[in-house]
Amino acid sequence: MCGIVGYIGKKSACPILLSGLKRLEYRGYDSSGICVKTKFGLEYVKRKGRILELEDALSSKNFKNCFVGIAHTRWATHGEPTEVNAHPHFDSTGEIAIVHNGIIENYMTLKKMLIAEGIKFVSETDSEVLAHLISKFYEDCNLESAVVKALELVEGTFGLLVMSKTSEKLVAARRGSPLVVGIGEDEMFVSSDVSAILEYTRRVMYLNDDELVVFDAHSYAVKNLKGAVLGKKIHEIKWSIDQIEKGGYKHFMLKEIYEQPTAIENTLRGRIKDNKVWFDFNIDLFGIRRIIITACGTSWHSALIGKYYFERNCEIPVEVDYASEFRYRNPLVTENDLVIAISQSGETADTLAALREAKSKGAKTLGLVNVVGSTIAREVDYVVYLHAGPEIGVASTKAFTTQVIDLLLISLFFRQRLGKKVDSLVLEELQLLPEKVSLMLEQFEKTGTIKKLAEDFKKYSNALYLGRGMNFPVALEGALKLKEISYIHSEGYPAAEMKHGPIALIDKDMPVVFIAPQDHTYEKILSNMEEIKARGGEIIALIDENDSLVSHLTKNTISVMSSIEEISPILDVIPLQLLAYYIADSKGIDVDKPRNLAKSVTVE
Ligand code: M6R
Numbered sequence: 001m002c003g004i005v006g007y008i009g010k011k012s013a014c015p016i017l018l019s020g021l022k023r024l025e026y027r028g029y030d031s032s033g034i035c036v037k038t039k040f041g042l043e044y045v046k047r048k049g050r051i052l053e054l055e056d057a058l059s060s061k062n063f064k065n066c067f068v069g070i071a072h073t074r075w076a077t078h079g080e081p082t083e084v085n086a087h088p089h090f091d092s093t094g095e096i097a098i099v100h101n102g103i104i105e106n107y108m109t110l111k112k113m114l115i116a117e118g119i120k121f122v123s124e125t126d127s128e129v130l131a132h133l134i135s136k137f138y139e140d141c142n143l144e145s146a147v148v149k150a151l152e153l154v155e156g157t158f159g160l161l162v163m164s165k166t167s168e169k170l171v172a173a174r175r176g177s178p179l180v181v182g183i184g185e186d187e188m189f190v191s192s193d194v195s196a197i198l199e200y201t202r203r204v205m206y207l208n209d210d211e212l213v214v215f216d217a218h219s220y221a222v223k224n225l226k227g228a229v230l231g232k233k234i235h236e237i238k239w240s241i242d243q244i245e246k247g248g249y250k251h252f253m254l255k256e257i258y259e260q261p262t263a264i265e266n267t268l269r270g271r272i273k274d275n276k277v278w279f280d281f282n283i284d285l286f287g288i289r290r291i292i293i294t295a296c297g298t299s300w301h302s303a304l305i306g307k308y309y310f311e312r313n314c315e316i317p318v319e320v321d322y323a324s325e326f327r328y329r330n331p332l333v334t335e336n337d338l339v340i341a342i343s344q345s346g347e348t349a350d351t352l353a354a355l356r357e358a359k360s361k362g363a364k365t366l367g368l369v370n371v372v373g374s375t376i377a378r379e380v381d382y383v384v385y386l387h388a389g390p391e392i393g394v395a396s397t398k399a400f401t402t403q404v405i406d407l408l409l410i411s412l413f414f415r416q417r418l419g420k421k422v423d424s425l426v427l428e429e430l431q432l433l434p435e436k437v438s439l440m441l442e443q444f445e446k447t448g449t450i451k452k453l454a455e456d457f458k459k460y461s462n463a464l465y466l467g468r469g470m471n472f473p474v475a476l477e478g479a480l481k482l483k484e485i486s487y488i489h490s491e492g493y494p495a496a497e498m499k500h501g502p503i504a505l506i507d508k509d510m511p512v513v514f515i516a517p518q519d520h521t522y523e524k525i526l527s528n529m530e531e532i533k534a535r536g537g538e539i540i541a542l543i544d545e546n547d548s549l550v551s552h553l554t555k556n557t558i559s560v561m562s563s564i565e566e567i568s569p570i571l572d573v574i575p576l577q578l579l580a581y582y583i584a585d586s587k588g589i590d591v592d593k594p595r596n597l598a599k600s601v602t603v604e
Pocket of ligand 1: 342348
């Protein structure tokens with residue numbers, strides 16, 4: 001997820017591009033760049049860091065009389081956030097400039113082909129191949145035809161905006177990454193979302209997948225990639241800018257919950273092929289005696305699920321440690337250990353310190369990180385990126401589900417490397433996830449069940465969350481979500497632990513959330529529910545869609561789509577995220593910025 005802005009018209013382009021980038025900064029903020037057409041050709045400025053750095057650098061440039069330009073704010077996926085990797089990217093002759101959102105899956109193949117033809121690459125990005133490819137096909141100032149020919153070779157996703165030194169037209173194209181075209185009076189805009197252009201025009205067209213628009217300041221044509229001209233509806237935008245940045249959702253947290261189908265799709269992209277799991281790192285697993293997973297908060301919960309995956313799939317013993325505890329207990333780590341550090345931000349001080357401790361003792365290290373180029377990503381021996389896109393809400397949601405998926409994928413990858421067969425059912429169920437999550441979210445929206453439960457349960461001051469097996473960490477995560485954003489005290493336990501103490505708390509003021517999929521512990525969970533009911537406790541139960549028994553014990557049920565055991569934590573956590581969200585929101589709490597918390601905990 002990055003941000004694109006483009007402008008052509010009668011006004012000075014730079015201030016428009018810059019204000020658009022500032023509006024899009026929530027989509028990506030590790031580096032940015034602008035390219036404008038001057039009398040000397042295409043000139044650009046790029047900077048690492050926030051847009052303010054770019055603005056600073058632009059103040060020494062005289063781009064006042066430039067009326068066409070493209071700009072980008074980046075959320076790195078391929079290549080660290082550096083000035084060289086920042087967009088725009090150019091072909092070798094300086095004729096073509098592009099800004100791109102999305103992932104070019106076959107970029108390595110294309111890059112090799114172009115290098116063999118004598119092209120020199122300057123960045124580590126997948127996007128740069130687009131500039132060189134378009135240049136290869138650019139003839140007679142026909143930018144449209146060059147873009148179409150280039151895109152014929154591309155696999156993956158793109159929101160793409162292209163300008164050239166000699167063509168009067170700009171071209172934008174879309175597959176998978178959103179693009180909107182703004183129509184003004186003798187001026188045109190392109191952006192990843194309308195927030196960037198709303199102060200200039202409210203008349204917009206949305207591109208669909210495999211469509212492109214060719215335009216100058218006065219005219220445009222929307223076509224499909226085969227060249228057929230399409231009639232496009234023009235929309236009049238009525239939303240405020242704030243509503244739009246959040247995609248129409250009230251909070252970033254809610255938006256990020258709803259982004260999970262796309263985030264999961266991006267995490268899975270390119271990982272499963274020919275009934276196999278693919279990663280491009282190579283650890284000598286035969287020398288590994290133990291895996292230690294270390295993390296904090298939500299990432300620690302996904303680590304707990306990872307333990308089940310690695311022990312089941314690799315038969316290697318796994319320990320999971322709070323990063324803050326690990327570093328201070330002089331852990332017995334050797335070069336035969338693989339230490340996996342999980343962190344959304346890649347900057348959490350305790351996780352970083354635990355990683356350094358493990359490295360100093362000779363362990364091999366693997367990072368599971370969302371933010372490309374973050375400190376943890378740079379310091380580990382091997383890194384796997386989540387590709388979940390920026391997570392802005394303090395409460396982690398899509399990072400959790402994508403971490404769990406990556407842990408499952410890595411455990412299967414290790415299994416293959418250890419010479420064992422991977423169960424194709426697990427791979428099939430993984431691939432079904434984006435659709436299942438999307439359907440489930442639709443269903444929750446339609447029935448309003450979770451919202452209604454939230455209204456009924458917001459009056460309580462305490463709650464227990466109970467689950468077994470792989471769903472015990474989901475209980476912990478559900479309880480953390482509730483406490484951190486609604487300030488309701490909540491705890492997660494393995495359901496069977498209840499009778500060893502927590503059951504003493506049960507009365508009419510202690511609601512209990514059960515995670516009750518129909519797995520091998522189902523009967524036992526039913527008995528636990530009976531015990532709560534007998535003591536007057538209120539039950540909310542997450543049940544399989546075809547469950548018929550739990551409804552005798554409680555009317556407060558949330559139906560979750562059925563799947564296999566490995567996948568159920570990913571599906572089960574989503575209603576718990578929503579439950580916490582709706583409870584907090586109905587209590588009037590600023591969900592994205594709950595009290596005392598920060599998104600990235602860079603202090604001990
Ligand atoms: O960026 P990290 O994954 O390292 O962050 C770890 C925790 O600080 C984080 O998960 C925190 O617990 C969240 N607020 C949970 O929603």
